[in-house]
Amino acid sequence: MGKLFGTDGVRGVAGRDLTCELAMQIGRATAAVLTGLDGHRPRILIGKDTRVSGDMLECTLAAGLCSVGADVDLLGVIPTPGVAYLVRQYGADAGIVISASHNPMEFNGIKIFKGDGYKLPDEVENEIERHIFNGCKDIKLCEGAGIGRVRRLDCAVDDYVDALQAHIDADLSGLNVLFDCANGASAKVAQKLFPRLGCQCGFIGTRDDGVSVNDGCGSTHLETLEKAVVAGGYDCGIAFDGDADRCLACDEKGAEMDGDKIIALVAKDMKDRGRLDGNTAVVTVMSNLGFMKYMQSIGIETARTAVGDRYVLEEMRNCGYAIGGEQSGHVIFLHHSTTGDGELTAGKLLKLLARKHREEGTKMSELNAVFTKYPQVLINLAANKEQKQAYKEDEYIAGFIESQQQNLMGMGRVLVRVSGTEPKIRVMVEGQDMDAINQSAARIADMIRQRIPGVQ
Numbered sequence: 474m475g476k477l478f479g480t481d482g483v484r485g486v487a488g489r490d491l492t493c494e495l496a497m498q499i500g501r502a503t504a505a506v507l508t509g510l511d512g513h514r515p516r517i518l519i520g521k522d523t524r525v526s527g528d529m530l531e532c533t534l535a536a537g538l539c540s541v542g543a544d545v546d547l548l549g550v551i552p553t554p555g556v557a558y559l560v561r562q563y564g565a566d567a568g569i570v571i572s573a574s575h576n577p578m579e580f581n582g583i584k585i586f587k588g589d590g591y592k593l594p595d596e597v598e599n600e601i602e603r604h605i606f607n608g609c610k611d612i613k614l615c616e617g618a619g620i621g622r623v624r625r626l627d628c629a630v631d632d633y634v635d636a637l638q639a640h641i642d643a644d645l646s647g648l649n650v651l652f653d654c655a656n657g658a659s660a661k662v663a664q665k666l667f668p669r670l671g672c673q674c675g676f677i678g679t680r681d682d683g684v685s686v687n688d689g690c691g692s693t694h695l696e697t698l699e700k701a702v703v704a705g706g707y708d709c710g711i712a713f714d715g716d717a718d719r720c721l722a723c724d725e726k727g728a729e730m731d732g733d734k735i736i737a738l739v740a741k742d743m744k745d746r747g748r749l750d751g752n753t754a755v756v757t758v759m760s761n762l763g764f765m766k767y768m769q770s771i772g773i774e775t776a777r778t779a780v781g782d783r784y785v786l787e788e789m790r791n792c793g794y795a796i797g798g799e800q801s802g803h804v805i806f807l808h809h810s811t812t813g814d815g816e817l818t819a820g821k822l823l824k825l826l827a828r829k830h831r832e833e834g835t836k837m838s839e840l841n842a843v844f845t846k847y848p849q850v851l852i853n854l855a856a857n858k859e860q861k862q863a864y865k866e867d868e869y870i871a872g873f874i875e876s877q878q879q880n881l882m883g884m885g886r887v888l889v890r891v892s893g894t895e896p897k898i899r900v901m902v903e904g905q906d907m908d909a910i911n912q913s914a915a916r917i918a919d920m921i922r923q924r925i926p927g928v929q
Contacts, residue, residue, distance in 0.1 A: 477605065478598040480781035480893030482584025484573055487526030491581050493533040495605070499583055500537020502604035504621075505612045506597060507566050508542065514621075518563065520548040520556040520629070521571035522658040522716045525683030526581045530571050534583065539621030540614050548629040550681065552658045552717035554814035555633040557590045561811075562632065564588075572658070572716035575693050575801075576895060578686050590811035592783055634665045640809040641820030645672035645827045651707040652819075653698040654678040655691025659717035662816055672823065677701060687714065692721045692802055692815075699727035709826065709837040713815045718782075719802035720815035722822060724837035732802040733764040735822055737843050739804075740773055740796050742825050748795065748808070749773065755788045755797030757781070758888055762903060767844035781893055782813050847885070848907045850914040852900040854921060855929040861891045863925045864898055873920050877902070877913045885910055889917060898928065 477483045483499065485491040507515045517538050521527035527550075535545045546565065548556065553570045560568035566588050573580035585593050593601075604612060615621070650672050654660040660679040667674050677698070678690040690697050692712040702710040702723055710723045722730040736754055743749040753774040756764070760777070768775050776792070778784040782805065785797040789807050798804035803813035810817055829835035856864065864870060878887040885904020892899055898921060902914040922928050 477602050480783060481574065482570075482582050482592075484576070484580060484582035484894055486579050487524070487530065487581040491526075491530065491583070493529060496530045496533040496583065497537035497540075498605045498609050499601070500534045500543075501541050501609045501612050501614075502601040503567065503569070503585060504538045504541035504543040505604060505609075506600050515543045515566040516546065516564075517543050518546050518548055518556055518560055518565045518568040519571065520551040520553070520559075520568065520658075522573075523550055523656060523681050523683060523686050524571075524573070524578055524581055524715070527571050527683075530581060530583070534569065534571065535623050539623060541612060541621070542615040542619050543621045545621060545623045547623060547625045549625065549627075550658050550661065551629055551633065552662060552814070552816065553584070554718055554810055554812050554817065555629065555658075555662065557586045557812045558633060558636055558810065559629055560586050560588060561590045562636070570716065574716050574718060574894065575687060575691070575714040578684050578688060586812075591786070592812070630661050630665070634662055634669075637662070637666050637814075637816055637820065638669055640817060641670065641824060643670050643820060643824035643827065645670040645823050647830060648672040648823060648827050649675075649706075649708050650823065651675040651677065651698065651702050651705060651710045653690055653692075653701075653710065653712040654717075655687050655693075655713050655715050656680045656682070656685040657687065657691065657713065657715035657717065659713040659816060662717070663713070666816060666820075670820065670823075672827070675705060675707065691715065692719060695721055695723060695729055699723045699729070703727040708830075709823075711819045711823070713819075714802075717815040718813045719799075719804070720819045721802040722819070722837075724841045726838050728838065728841055730837075730841050732798050732800045732804060733761050733846070734841060734843060735802065735818060736796065736798050736804060737764055737767055738825060738840055739821050740768070741771055741843075743796060744771070744773060750793055750795040750807075753792070753794045755785050755794050757785060757799050759800045759901065761800065761849060762847040762886070763844045764846075780890060786812070847903050847905060848910060849901065849903040850910050852914050852918045854898040854900065854918060855896060856891075856898045856925070857896055857927075860925050860928050861896075861898060864891065864921060864928075867924055870920060870924055874917055877917055880913065881909065887913065887917070889921075
């Protein structure tokens with residue numbers, strides 16, 4: 474059997490890959506595993522983003538949980554990091570999020586947090602998978618008073634907003650900021666949180682129609698925000714993805730600020746204030762060489778992991794580091810949160826800008842100039858599970874990629890990887906010579922297409 478859980482939960486096209494039947498089995502298996510850990514009646518939180526398939530999956534997931542004796546609290550539409558926070562705040566046994574994050578509307582996903590707010594370890598995911606692959610035949614179903622109950626918690630968003638306000642602890646007065654909520658889970662939270670913090674706010678991407686999430690908006694389509702910021706004369710813009718576990722930004726001129734820029738700025742500020750535990754920021758192999766050289770120049774160490782927030786978090790927890798994240802805008806502040814939190818990240822960045830703006834008249838474009846990025850080319854190849862596996866096993870392709878790395882003669886790097894959240898093989902080449910890296914990326918992509926039929 475293959476694996477259900479990828480780097481960020483179970484994900485696929487809702488109704489085709491992620492079916493009602495599978496959601497119910499995930500519910501049953503999760504409740505059975507959690508009950509088996511200590512034998513008590515578990516309490517599970519469920520949150521979701523705005524996708525139309527969220528209601529369908531919420532109902533069947535809750536039914537599966539209740540059938541094995543778990544009680545369920547429905548939080549409604551709420552960001553992923555909100556569930557991770559509230560599972561600890563409410564003393565629940567687990568929190569489940571129904572979301573496909575930055576993916577298009579037709580996708581959905583199920584990811585599970587333990588009672589401590591961290592994602593499930595591999596061994597627990599594997600145990601849940603074993604139950605599912607066995608058709609949940611070995612799980613005893615409850616009857617009578619043993620069946621779990623469902624209730625709705627209308628206070629969840631307000632409780633999460635209160636926590637964010639306390640963690641950010643900022644006066645953002647003097648700033649005029651445009652927020653793009655990606656027609657996703659951040660809309661309700663952002664529209665309550667940021668006006669409380671004192672900044673003048675504009676909001677786009679706030680529809681909750683079930684089909685518009687990430688559609689031409691949010692962090693996957695930053696150009697929408699960039700144009701609106703310039704046209705509206707805003708000081709900067711902030712863009713979230715569908716479940717608000719990441720954010721990107723742009724300055725007043727509409728220039729992008731990715732996760733590398735945000736981490737560099739906030740990590741330096743933390744170092745200056747004596748808050749950078751271990752004097753280290755954790756990033757992934759996708760982080761730009763310009764970022765790495767800048768961090769070295771200001772005396773901050775960097776630790777690199779495989780792509781995926783779970784690997785960043787693992788390194789942070791193992792070594793006691795306070796900040797880490799990905800170029801995509803998934804940033805973790807371990808002093809405050811157990812997972813990436815887009816609105817927390819936005820608050821920390823805006824807090825830095827507001828302070829420097831009051832003290833020195835600094836604009837976001839000046840912060841955006843923190844380092845110069847090396848040119849980077851990224852080609853996404855469409856590939857299903859079988860094609861991904863074929864790529865991993867093809868030694869000829871591996872040798873060809875190594876030859877392209879050698880051709881850059883130390884002036885760049887090549888990274889080809891299988892996406893853990895999307896049906897894609899990603900080809901990234903980075904270096905100082907734009908023509909050279911374009912040619913190298915194109916050669917690698919062409920070789921993969923030639924060797925693996927059907928890859929586009």
